[in-house]
Amino acid sequence: MPIPAHLSLTIPDTDLPRIVIVGGGFGGLNLAKGLRKTKAQVVLLDKNNFHTFQPLLYQVATAGLEPDSIAGPLRKSFEGNPNYFFRMVKVTGVNPTLNQVETTVGNLRYDYLVLANGSVTNYFNKKDFRPKVLPLKRVVHALDIRSHILQNFEQAVMTKDKAEFEKLMNIVVVGGGPTGVEVSGALAELKRYILPKDYPDLDFTQMKIHLIEGSDRLLNGMSDFAGREALNYIKKMGINVQLNTFVEDYDGDTVQLNNGTIETATVVWSAGVRGNVVEGLNATSVERSRILVDEFNRVKGTDNVFAIGDVAMMQLQDYPNGHPMMAPVAIQQGQHLAKNLTRDIQEKEMEPFSYFDKGAMATIGKNKAVVDMPNGMHFKGFFAWLIWMFVHIMYLIGFRNKLITLNNWVWSYFTYDKGTRLIIRTFNRKFLRRPSSVNKI
Numbered sequence: 001m002p003i004p005a006h007l008s009l010t011i012p013d014t015d016l017p018r019i020v021i022v023g024g025g026f027g028g029l030n031l032a033k034g035l036r037k038t039k040a041q042v043v044l045l046d047k048n049n050f051h052t053f054q055p056l057l058y059q060v061a062t063a064g065l066e067p068d069s070i071a072g073p074l075r076k077s078f079e080g081n082p083n084y085f086f087r088m089v090k091v092t093g094v095n096p097t098l099n100q101v102e103t104t105v106g107n108l109r110y111d112y113l114v115l116a117n118g119s120v121t122n123y124f125n126k127k128d129f130r131p132k133v134l135p136l137k138r139v140v141h142a143l144d145i146r147s148h149i150l151q152n153f154e155q156a157v158m159t160k161d162k163a164e165f166e167k168l169m170n171i172v173v174v175g176g177g178p179t180g181v182e183v184s185g186a187l188a189e190l191k192r193y194i195l196p197k198d199y200p201d202l203d204f205t206q207m208k209i210h211l212i213e214g215s216d217r218l219l220n221g222m223s224d225f226a227g228r229e230a231l232n233y234i235k236k237m238g239i240n241v242q243l244n245t246f247v248e249d250y251d252g253d254t255v256q257l258n259n260g261t262i263e264t265a266t267v268v269w270s271a272g273v274r275g276n277v278v279e280g281l282n283a284t285s286v287e288r289s290r291i292l293v294d295e296f297n298r299v300k301g302t303d304n305v306f307a308i309g310d311v312a313m314m315q316l317q318d319y320p321n322g323h324p325m326m327a328p329v330a331i332q333q334g335q336h337l338a339k340n341l342t343r344d345i346q347e348k349e350m351e352p353f354s355y356f357d358k359g360a361m362a363t364i365g366k367n368k369a370v371v372d373m374p375n376g377m378h379f380k381g382f383f384a385w386l387i388w389m390f391v392h393i394m395y396l397i398g399f400r401n402k403l404i405t406l407n408n409w410v411w412s413y414f415t416y417d418k419g420t421r422l423i424i425r426t427f428n429r430k431f432l433r434r435p436s437s438v439n440k441i
Contacts, residue, residue, distance in 0.1 A: 049088045094113060219370070225380075
């Protein structure tokens with residue numbers, strides 16, 4: 001693609017070492033913050049001008065929060081530092097030989113390059129139905145899901161066709177990890193407490209939520225206790241759980257499983273992620289869609305290219321398949337690499353990364369959560385839900401976001417209401433039908 005003549009990736013020349021960071025997620029943002037006192041020029045590149053708190057995307061998708069509650073402007077994080085620069089561009093590749101990163105508006109030289117561009121949705125080579133399912137990885141995805149589901153209910157009110165009505169009222173969530181469990185639980189609470197008030201002329205006993213998981217348990221990355229208790233909560237909330245089940249196809253109307261079919265107009269895809277690997281790296285540096293790095297997060301086969309977070313695979317004795325693709329790993333690697341880059345600039349030896357596992361958690365609904373502590377202790381129920389809420393509030397960027405999110409949660413807790421059930425923009429997909437059975441006004 002030719003570069004528009006009026007655009008260029010221009011950064012002021014400097015005698016300081018230039019550190020280019022690709023991605024403003026948990027890893028990239030914490031790395032940039034950790035370099036504040038380092039004598040270096042820091043350039044952050046991202047296709048969005050905001051950081052997204054991805055663990056709460058499901059609440060935007062299910063009308064619990066608005067996007068600005070879980071997103072913060074990246075430029076605000078750099079205020080007051082003349083050696084920090086942000087450019088909203090899409091990175092298309094890297095050239096380690098020339099020490100250049102390639103973008104849609106030009107190339108940029110670097111002294112140090114850090115790839116922190118996270119992960120993308122894993123469709124497991126199911127290309128045929130990829131355009132027909134709804135992923136949940138970015139803010140735009142969450143807004144698409146919210147609009148699509150609400151539009152379906154608006155159509156269900158008007159349809160005269162029973163089969164069409166069932167498709168509009170059925171929702172399939174694929175993937176029994178934290179995202180899938182949290183989306184399913186939030187939808188079940190909408191079905192029970194909120195939607196019957198909004199749509200009194202719809203019979204929500206006919207709304208069915210299906211959770212599809214390919215393994216024999218939920219929350220595979222957590223303890224057996226967490227998986228077992230999450231399954232108990234999910235079932236008590238009326239969600240149909242199918243374990244050891246795989247999606248083979250979806251045509252926009254029918255989900256084809258390895259053991260049957262489900263008629264639905266909505267499939268939320270949360271079955272997994274893979275590293276967002278950029279072009280230009282040596283093939284020997286990439287394994288299973290992740291970039292191989294050493295104990296300093298340096299990309300194997302390079303001297304000054306690093307990778308952190310979801311896209312990085314650091315194979316250690318305790319983590320032969322790399323660290324889990326979770327926010328705490330990215331945060332710790334970003335903070336640690338900031339110290340190591342500072343040490344390298346000062347011509348000191350870098351120190352190997354060691355991950356401190358602070359535990360894992362997932363929420364299924366109000367007063368329903370599971371928590372695994374690093375000391376082997378496990379919690380469930382109201383106390384686990386309070387821990388989950390406290391941790392997520394603390395990790396949100398900015399006092400305003402913390403306050404707004406907490407206020408929304410308190411309001412929802414006592415009123416059983418969510419105030420963001422708005423179709424701000426109509427969501428359209430080519431596969432979505434315009435059924436002839438809708439009454440004409």
